[in-house]
Amino acid sequence: MKRLWALLRQRCPVCLQGQVFTSLFGMHTHCPVCGVKYERETGYFLNSMFIGYAAGFLVLVPTAVLLYFLDVSILVFSLIIIGETLLLTPLIFRYARILWMHADQVLDPRKSEEQERIS
Secondary structure (H helix, E strand, O other): OHHHHHHHOOEOOOOOOOEOEOOOOOEOOEOOOOOOEOOOOOOOOHHHHHHHHHHHHHHHHHHHHHHHHOOOOHHHHHHHHHHHHHHHHHHHHHHHHHHHHHHHHHHOOOOOHHHHHHO
16 A cells, blocks of 8 residues: 555655655656665666556547547547647656556565665
8 A cells, every 4th residue: 555655646666755756757866765776777767668658548549539439620639639648748757657666666676775784
């Protein structure tokens, strides 16, 4: 339950407390609370792109199908899909990265710098 709450609040996958993002698209390189480096290796967030693509697809397809059945013009269809994409891109970007980081932490756990000093 703690991990789900941390995921929803976009917190560190290791300590579940530190903020991950500094701005709409900007991220801390390390957790401000536990000091763990978010990007494990070069290309680490490549898998989050796949999560983002899937999320975008799942969000946009119902809208596209609804607009198709409403028989709107191509211009209206395009404007609505582009608008929805622009509005949801920051949300999808952030949650795709957060979801990937938490899934990776569950599958391949790592300790914070503080925990490594103690052990």
